[in-house]
Amino acid sequence: MSLIPVSKVMHVSEEQKAENQLANFRVGCTPGWLCLWSFLLLLLVGIALTVLHRPHNDSTEKPGDLTVVKQDGFTLIIQTFKRDDILVKVLKRCLAVPHLQKILIVWNNINKPPSQKLRDSLGPHRTPIIFLEQKVNSMQNRLQPFSEIQTDAVLMLDDDILLSVSDISFAFRIWKQSPDQIVGFVPRRHAETAPGVYTYGGSELSDPQNGGEKYSMVLISAVFFHRRYLQLYQEQPKEVHNLVDDTHNCDDIAMNFVVAMHLRKLWGSGKPAGIYIKPKNMVNLELQANSGFKGLWHRPDHFKQRSYCLTRLAQIYGVMPLQFSNIMMTQLT
Template identity: 30%
Template sequence: MSTLVAIRDAALNSGGDYSPAKEKAATRGVFNGRSPLLHRRIKLLLGGFKFKLLICFAFLSIVVWFSSKIGPFMEWNPHPDSSVFSPSRGGFTVLINTWKRNSLLKQSVAHYASCRGADAIHVVWSESDPPSNQLRSYLNDIVLKKSQTAHKPNFKFDLNEEDNLNNRFKPRPDLRTDAIFSVDDDVIVPCRTLEFAFSMWQSAPFTMVGFVPRMHWLDQKTNGMTQYKYGGWWSVWWMGTYSMVLSKAAFFHRKYLELYTNEMPRSIHDYVTKERNCEDIAMSLLVANATNTSPIWVKGKIYEIGASGISSLNGHSVKRNKCLNDFVALYGSMPLVPTNVKAVDARNEWLW
């Protein structure tokens, strides 16, 4: 029973005369002198369904926005949705290239061991001295400790006495997966992002799928010869076009290890050995030449945990330009295929 009805009934039952004036006077006492019309309007506004719906929508928007901002920082030791990976879909081998950076190697191995899709972790070791027993024991233990699955990743060192960037693409006869995830020891890709990229690779297993896009741009023609310019990240960001994904963080089929080592022109091997650079460009050219298709760039936040690499050194762009043009000359044509396509995980996007 409402307050107004209770007041009115009390007046009638007491035998007194009822009038609107008396009711208005009584109402003033109940609402401390406030206008009942104003109170009713406020009450209707606050209790209205539309207003409640608006409040809920605003609250959910804030939660989604905040989650998207902190999400990448919470995925260092993630627990991916089981729907992303299942044993029936297979896994991938993480191929980590390292050189005299054991502290970074430990972080990298620990992280990738926690990713459910990792069937094996191979460390490409290119030092004259083999890894110490202490380092071997530590990394084996950390793989067992960090793994999130009953099937623990197989861990091993691929030993090479010579310091040569071609070592990272040597064939591995004991691989159990077709998928290879090639990564530098100072690059961390969150597990959920990595699993999404793996699903993209499964849809196109003979192309390269990765996180670091680059582009070749037509520079000039001299004496009938076409010259190209190597385009870094900013040119890709500005133009939205790329033709390579670098092997510092990329998936490719294991058959390309065989092709790189035994089928690619020996002159390119020698070039990489001498210059200590551009093995990633060579791999991109190899895959493009074999498939005549574009790579796939996966949008995703990656973390570089070490100091600046060779890309920050003076003259790096000049060397990359020279590599690109020299390799194209050896191929006799430009095999790279530009594209504007980018793979995006819609679960991480607010607008799509």
């Protein structure tokens, strides 16, 4: 990153001006009660100027910007369905991550509560783990503005993605610098094949900063985002929710649309919804699951459905808000 030199500017504070006035006054003032009252008046002026010109933390923020609350931590949300064994591996790894405040497990195993064996297998830990048992098995269950979330930062993980502690910590630091965007590890792209018709690209990126492919989405299978987007997702047109339920797919694409539409309101067009973090160590545990349950992306019509979702979402919103980016963040060591 190049640095732009900044000229040194001599700045005389209002407090210094008041002090200079006081010094001038001391030279020309004659003894007496008038001198005392003048001194007190100048002192009060100096105090007032100090209070009025005290810097505020949000002085450079744009109206409507997402800001980070005082809690320097995040809440982990994991949605799971019939894969307890790999869920335990993911949870044990995440429990070692600094700044983790709470874990919410969106439990989609309907009419089958989490077993005591599962709870005990996590071992002793200080981080609260809350199982949120759902009434229906829906992709959208994880995108609720749960009252248990007390941090602005949310880390959302699939139950089969194992990230290193350093990758998660690094992504959290990047997110704190850009809390209005999605920050995550799984980039994807879209392409317009005909006017108003879009296809979904699922190829991985190698090195976008050196001429590689651009991306327009960062999937919520492994991302940080501001909790406000959970509420904004719920406020989307009913057609969006129906689309996700009908396809049992595309909630991650829909969330990228939610973020992109919000950024259009904040910044105008041109700001991408997500920032891609190239992980140093990310493992998919799906094949290790004893249940044998495979992710939805194995369905033969998966990519066709997601292309349909892109086109349908653009129709619902009346615009294609997704913007391309080639920014890739990675750890130096």
